[in-house]
Amino acid sequence: MDGFSGLLHGFGVALTWYHVMLMVIGVLLGILVGVLPGLGAPNGVSLLLPLTFTMDPVSAIILLTSMYWGALFGGSTTSILFNIPGEPSSVATTFDGYPMAQNGRATEALSFAFLSAGFGAIVGVLLITALSGWVTQFALKFSSPEFFGVYFLAFASFVGLSGAPPLKAAVSIALGFSLAAVGMDSVSGSLRLTFGYDVLLAGISFLVAVIGLFGIGELILTIEDGLKLDGIRAKITPRDVLRTAAQMPKHWATLLRSSIVGCWMGITPGGPTAASFMSYGLAKRFSAYRANFGKGEPDGVIAPETADHSAGTSAMLPMMALGLPGSATAAVMLGGLMIWGLNPGPMLFVERPDFVWGLIASMYLGNVVAVVLVLATVPLFASILRIPFAIIGPLIVVVCFIGAYTIAGRPFDLWLALAFGILGYVFKKLDYPIAPLILAMVIGDKAEDAFRQSMIMSKGSLSIFWSNPLVTSLMLLGLVLLFWPLLGALRQRLRAARS
Amino acid sequence: MARKFGMALGFLAAGMAGAAAQGWQPTKPIEFVVTSSPGGGTDNFTRMIQSIILKYKLIDQPIVVSNKGGGSGAEGYLVSKTSAGDPYKVIFGTNNAYLLPYVAKLGYKFSDLTPVAALALDEFLLWVKADAPYKTAKDYVEAVKAKPETYKMGGSQSKDTDQTLTSILSTATGAKFIYVPFQGGGAVGTQLAGGHINSHTNNPNESIGQWKAGQVRPLCVFSPTRLPAGPKVTETQGWADIPTCKESGIPVERFQMPRTVWLPAGTPAGAVQFYEGILKKVSETPEWQEYITRTVQTGQFLSGDSLKAFVANDDKLSREVFEREGWIVK
Amino acid sequence: MIARWQAELGMAAFLAVIGVITIIGAREYGVGWSPSGPEPGAFPFYMGIIVLLASLANALRALVAGLRPALWSEQAFLKPEQMRLVLGFTLPILGLVVASLMLGLYVGMALYLFGTLVLQNRYPVLKASLIALATPVLAYFLIERVFKVAMLKGPLEAWLGL
Known part of the structure; x- marks a missing residue:
């Protein structure tokens, strides 16, 4: 069944009252899970999983994916309002979303986030619809060297942009990579940097680090300013939302670029979190208002949100067609697929077209439902900002610690969250950049694994990184992006010399 | 007020049920500790059991499932140490419960666990790419022997079941592979389908989709008998058509991974019996049979002495490999 | 300074x-x-x-x-006054962590909220008690009942049989 007729068939399956109701329930539960830091989409989806065992697989996957969309949207809400990313993939949204909210543009920031997220998601599904056959063939070309290339590319497009002192950026990056190395090393099976402490066995969760560095660190900064954040008296009317929507076409370049980045990272699969960082980095690089980034630039919200959602949706394709989960949530759904008696793989498209196309059609509908529902909640969430800081401050602290504990149920994580909170506060005051540390924690493990797997395959020869056109171009592109700031400086000097 | 009354009734009911069954009964919520991350094989195993218990109302108390998959599952087994004697922590895992402490310095010993039951054995197969020239497992092994350390064997994790099996295979046949560890069975499968590795030893469930699609092909199964006949997977073949490795001339008779359930050491014997009884009932439901068939595992309920014997045997076998490979830490 | x-x-x-x-x-x-x-x-x-x-x-x-x-x-x-503000905010968080590890997160958060609201922000005792009690109860129903995730518990929960 090819794209178009398949999709029509799929809409026939997905467009029933029962399924639309499941989408609404899923999205609402997802928003709730997404808003609470720590209780992320993977948790939420695995909690619903037992309920779906008795359901028809199509209904079950619609419920679970809708919950995932809801969580992705909900995660951005807390990023923008409180600087606490509800989901790992919405970390990059805090960079400009939170400053916008502080400048009294919360509604605008939220609307931009949701609309661009919806746009990204639709691009992701369109890609799946149109190119499902070709994309799976492409993804099969990826092995460890290519994965390393993908992570290298994501890393290269983000670093070198923070404008922080280079020595401090180096500390931040290297510290992030060291933290990522704590725990079981999957290539050698040995426990690294645990010093015999069992609490370090499972590694240091980057989510706990995020809750501390962003959430608690930011609160301490707010307190220090003596700022009695009495709430932002922004009036929220549906008109504001509509006005923001009308501005969207102006950002077409960012939207398009970020969708491409997102789809690329969803399929390869580098994951939505790395996608949002990479997209933010590129947006900043190509923006005419580069200096405004980090101070509340709409493009800085649009870029990560679009990429995050297009990666989240397009990651469904490698999950179904190859059995390869592109995100933690996709891994849980993959488990669900097997429990419902479906075997992920290319034959799924042939054997169960009702399931595959029903899911794809539901992804269009589910994301539309999610955008509508989440926009409807904007006034509600924005009104939280009006609560005096004296109450909301301690409540956010409590939510942070609940979040830190629920990530993995480890008491030790409470200490970690506090420590990262203080570290985040001091880092910010002393101009150590935080974002590269987070990115290094997210991709450090995977990049190192991919590198060492490649070395095992090539018996220790680095030539494997230019052994075929694909990996060679990935590495070259990464190198160009890494040295882009240097190239720019060189060009300027040349121009100056010429004139 | 109503809630209090309800609670009192609950206590009464629990007390009466306890008296009726003449044994240990849970009186508060139970935690199922999963030694893998969400979506992993052990996670599916646990959630399947949880859903069957819910469906047949085998336990009155609520069940909370928590994933502690850090350090290849060691994080979950550590619960046995931190919650010694707590009958409300049920730990679900595989044979890594007793094998992990050999290869990594961990805070728990096997003696911190009380065995409850094993419900299934997961099978291992030798897979190659569908268009590979080898007709039988013997052909492939001969090809590997002709060019030692050029053929890549993929597997999930390091010093875990896949690498152990690769080592057993090498010792038994003299074929030397390059073992490449990946994150999980799904990733390993895709690597083979893409032709980046030459073979792997995935469980049936991990590679059925790719076999159906004609991307990969099983050569033999590491089981003393062939797998049970079911519906055909490809147009011409079903699971029962795969020869055992022994039939194909590879002297490895058996390699299976038990799916196991544990309690912390020091839990009352009554609690062990209670869970054993529940799990026995679970294993007799049609839903469980269906799960076993669908995931092509071998359903086998082991408890008490039969479980101890199985563990002792498996432990000895793996230990030999670990010693030979120099993986044992101390 | x-x-x-x-x-x-x-x-x-x-x-x-x-x-x-x-x-x-x-x-x-x-x-x-x-x-x-x-x-x-x-x-x-x-x-x-x-x-x-x-x-x-x-x-x-x-x-x-x-x-x-x-x-x-x-x-x-x-500056000294900033130091006072920062410590005044951070030390209670330290208290929250220690109390939560000893008494469980629910009790810990109730004590923390009550303490900061009354002692630090001079909230009326009644209003503060309401917030300090409502938050853990709400958290309990949301996290343990709706999402079925186990929370860090202490002696109080054991006594209540939760």
């Missing part, structure tokens, strides 16, 4: 220690290049070295600035 250069120096020293710890930990597993690529310790080893060297350089810069009272060194890192 803590001067900027003092804070810079302290942070750089702290990070240098982290670097040294990383290096020591990494050396346990070999940091060389084996026939099958880098050994397990190699990657953290070099990361530790980067942290150590860059931090030493940062420390040196802070010292130079401290010796030569320039613009940078005169900047205050924390």
Whole structure:
């Protein structure tokens, strides 16, 4: 069944009252899970999983994916309002979303986030619809060297942009990579940097680090300013939302670029979190208002949100067609697929077209439902900002610690969250950049694994990184992006010399 | 007020049920500790059991499932140490419960666990790419022997079941592979389908989709008998058509991974019996049979002495490999 | 008052220690290049070295600035009144962590909320008690009943049989 007729068939399956109701329930539960830091989409989806065992697989996957969309949207809400990313993939949204909210543009920031997220998601599904056959063939070309290339590319497009002192950026990056190395090393099976402490066995969760560095660190900064954040008296009317929507076409370049980045990272699969960082980095690089980034630039919200959602949706394709989960949530759904008696793989498209196309059609509908529902909640969430800081401050602290504990149920994580909170506060005051540390924690493990797997395959020869056109171009592109700031400086000097 | 009354009734009911069954009964919520991350094989195993218990109302108390998959599952087994004697922590895992402490310095010993039951054995197969020239497992092994350390064997994790099996295979046949560890069975499968590795030893469930699609092909199964006949997977073949490795001339008779359930050491014997009884009932439901068939595992309920014997045997076998490979830490 | 250069120096020293710890930990597993690529310790080893060297350089810069009272060194890192605010906010959080580890998160958060609202923000006792009680109850129903996730519990929950 090819794209178009398949999709029509799929809409026939997905467009029933029962399924639309499941989408609404899923999205609402997802928003709730997404808003609470720590209780992320993977948790939420695995909690619903037992309920779906008795359901028809199509209904079950619609419920679970809708919950995932809801969580992705909900995660951005807390990023923008409180600087606490509800989901790992919405970390990059805090960079400009939170400053916008502080400048009294919360509604605008939220609307931009949701609309661009919806746009990204639709691009992701369109890609799946149109190119499902070709994309799976492409993804099969990826092995460890290519994965390393993908992570290298994501890393290269983000670093070198923070404008922080280079020595401090180096500390931040290297510290992030060291933290990522704590725990079981999957290539050698040995426990690294645990010093015999069992609490370090499972590694240091980057989510706990995020809750501390962003959430608690930011609160301490707010307190220090003596700022009695009495709430932002922004009036929220549906008109504001509509006005923001009308501005969207102006950002077409960012939207398009970020969708491409997102789809690329969803399929390869580098994951939505790395996608949002990479997209933010590129947006900043190509923006005419580069200096405004980090101070509340709409493009800085649009870029990560679009990429995050297009990666989240397009990651469904490698999950179904190859059995390869592109995100933690996709891994849980993959488990669900097997429990419902479906075997992920290319034959799924042939054997169960009702399931595959029903899911794809539901992804269009589910994301539309999610955008509508989440926009409807904007006034509600924005009104939280009006609560005096004296109450909301301690409540956010409590939510942070609940979040830190629920990530993995480890008491030790409470200490970690506090420590990262203080570290985040001091880092910010002393101009150590935080974002590269987070990115290094997210991709450090995977990049190192991919590198060492490649070395095992090539018996220790680095030539494997230019052994075929694909990996060679990935590495070259990464190198160009890494040295882009240097190239720019060189060009300027040349121009100056010429004139 | 109503809630209090309800609670009192609950206590009464629990007390009466306890008296009726003449044994240990849970009186508060139970935690199922999963030694893998969400979506992993052990996670599916646990959630399947949880859903069957819910469906047949085998336990009155609520069940909370928590994933502690850090350090290849060691994080979950550590619960046995931190919650010694707590009958409300049920730990679900595989044979890594007793094998992990050999290869990594961990805070728990096997003696911190009380065995409850094993419900299934997961099978291992030798897979190659569908268009590979080898007709039988013997052909492939001969090809590997002709060019030692050029053929890549993929597997999930390091010093875990896949690498152990690769080592057993090498010792038994003299074929030397390059073992490449990946994150999980799904990733390993895709690597083979893409032709980046030459073979792997995935469980049936991990590679059925790719076999159906004609991307990969099983050569033999590491089981003393062939797998049970079911519906055909490809147009011409079903699971029962795969020869055992022994039939194909590879002297490895058996390699299976038990799916196991544990309690912390020091839990009352009554609690062990209670869970054993529940799990026995679970294993007799049609839903469980269906799960076993669908995931092509071998359903086998082991408890008490039969479980101890199985563990002792498996432990000895793996230990030999670990010693030979120099993986044992101390 | 803590001067900027003092804070810079302290942070750089702290990070240098982290670097040294990383290096020591990494050396346990070999940091060389084996026939099958880098050994397990190699990657953290070099990361530790980067942290150590860059931090030493940062420390040196802070010292130079401290010796030569320039613009940078005169900047205050924390003024006394700021210090009071920051400690007033952070110490109760420390209390929350300690109380939660001993008594469970629900009791911990109730005590923390009541304490900060009444003692610090001068909220009326009745209103503060309401918030301090409602939050854990709400959290309990949301997290343990709706999402069925186990929370860190203490003696109170054991006594209540939850």
